[in-house]
Amino acid sequence: MTDRHPGFSTLAVHAGAQPDPTTGARATPIYQTTSFVFNDADHAASLFGLQAFGNIYTRIGNPTNAVLEERVAALEGGTAALAVASGHAAQVVVFQQLLMPGDEIIAARKLYGGSINQFTHAFKSFGWNVAWADSDDVASFERAVTPHTKAIFIESIANPSGSITDIEAIAAVARKAGVPLIVDNTLATPYLIRPIDHGADIVVHSLTKFLGGHGNSLGGIIVDAGTFDWSKDNKYPMLSEPRPEYHGIKLQETFGNFAFAIACRVLGLRDLGPALSPFNAFMILTGIETLPLRMQKHCENAKAVAEFLAGHPKVAAVNYAGLASDRYNNLARKYAPKGAGAVFTFSLKDGYDAGVNLVSNLKLFSHLANVGDTRSLVIHPASTTHSQLDDAAKVKSGAAPDVVRLSIGIEDKEDLIADLEQALTA
Template identity: 45%
Template structure:
């Protein structure tokens, strides 16, 4: 498209009004497959000689609009929409790594990501070294000759440690390997990792990008800024493809070679495709992404003002706070806002935290973030409960940590709900103190 701004791209990128009926909204193409014009046309599609649709596991017109919009918002050359954020990460690893390869990953991130790297991929001969995301020196030292990618989250989940993407990008560029960034917690409204030197961006579209909590989805954004032919580390892109008449994807598709590999292997052979209905739902969310993120940020500021110094709160962690260890990095990379997730500890530990969570009336207790509604959870007993005590410590998880995903409700209503829930937690703490003779 023309050089449109973010909010305009959120509404228009990837779509023109339907040519046949003039529909302004994106039509839902709820179909599995597509009629070929002829046998020659079918063969040309399968050989990637012409564009078009074959089967909705590979491409679908509704999903294609979403993919083009996502690529435009993040500044990539192409995007692949998947059934979930986890499947987006998996097909990326599948395209870059084989048995005997190595990954350097952040140690402080979503529990399922850790599980994938530490356990699932290990079964298939892919080893991972976990290092602090905010220590570029440790990342550089962990890279080996067989390392095929460095992976991290801009804002770690749930500890909110910040990866200095430009600093790490210099390291991966020197090593001749791609930097893969999970940008779920920031969205391209806050920061575009590709502009900072990242090569691939992963999103769980289920979160802020959709924003409504009604559709699962993920995406891989191909930055198109990595030279896959600079070394012999990526033969899957620089040697004849096992299908498609032995095409060499780097020669045939240039900057978009990785996205083609993901579509022709990950989507074809594993099949984590997004449904057209979910693509439609997520497109509706994208249309208001900028407006929603502004409200998320202003509500988060109000919540931080309420929580910091509250008599029932032991500590608060958010990148915007001056005492956050990565505060300067966060402000430099994300001046528009530093995310709407708050981590805090309630005095009285796990029992007080449980009392707080069970006492909220407006906020919802569930395993999601980035919803329009305010959400709370205790990660140590839920989303990260499968981790060992060592892994929890490495991930920055303490027993009293409560994760808050600040929603779009009126600020006063959210704060009033937290006030009454904290009073309940405070009564428990007071009772425990009296019982112990303190």
């Protein structure tokens, strides 16, 4: 008899969780504790030496967080995961394992503005360099490869433009260059796109968005696909060389196909410190249980709103890959057949001022800097999330001055359309 492969919705509810051994509690308990007692001195030494599986201190691991980690790893089809305090923390921890001063990453220009800032400014002070490439031009990634390149970074569905990235084509470039492909899958969630199935080696998320889904808890996660051979060219000494922090252990040799997730935990999280609160892990876990249902509704509503806007006389353009006329519709059909997500942009014929007016006239949409909430959200990226970019970079990242970004919630779509209608005519 072969093992059954549980479906996505079953994994969303069950993966990683089990009734509590001590109390029988069925919901995952919030282990709100800093530390865990050792059985004896030998047990303590085994845990510190990475010889035993177990809990030491919540900065390194926590049982509530571990349930979240296994659940997202299962949903993404990865071998292991590590939860951290935010999506930004996930990126710092990932790159700390891969980059030494003087090394480079190639990143898509169409990225969340916060990531562009992090890569451009914060990473510069670590001596990590970024080369930018165009997600719509695979050859631009190929051209950017140098002997210092250590990774390629893209978003599956780009924020704010909602465009779909050809993951398989860029994965082929990464394979040829001998570097891992990292995919930020925040806007798609594994319900819509599983980047590992298309060649990604590492997946990162801001859990704050659709996975948590209720706009109440920050979190980030790193998923190890278990696909990359870190020891091949000794390009990744954190994984392949004896680690002085652990008396000479080689992580890939010891942990095999989940060594990257272990490195992120025992070298990244341990030493950089961005631990996720167990309370936030609990809130996000509860959100994930309804991820499939919510994403269906998010996508259904987003398509209806995009269609309404596309037919409105005051709207100049709608960029939603779920529309048949959109330039990314073919990629959406290939990578996200269940729906093209719920974050997209549109522009108004009367430009910047009309966009500002629209935002202030809306009554149901909330004007704030987040996406992936149950509530519908609106923002003007050029003056907020992408404000630190110059005008040319704004256009290239999909945040031109006349563009308004929507994140469509799970309200009744008729009410969302009515709100946009009154705001457009007000």
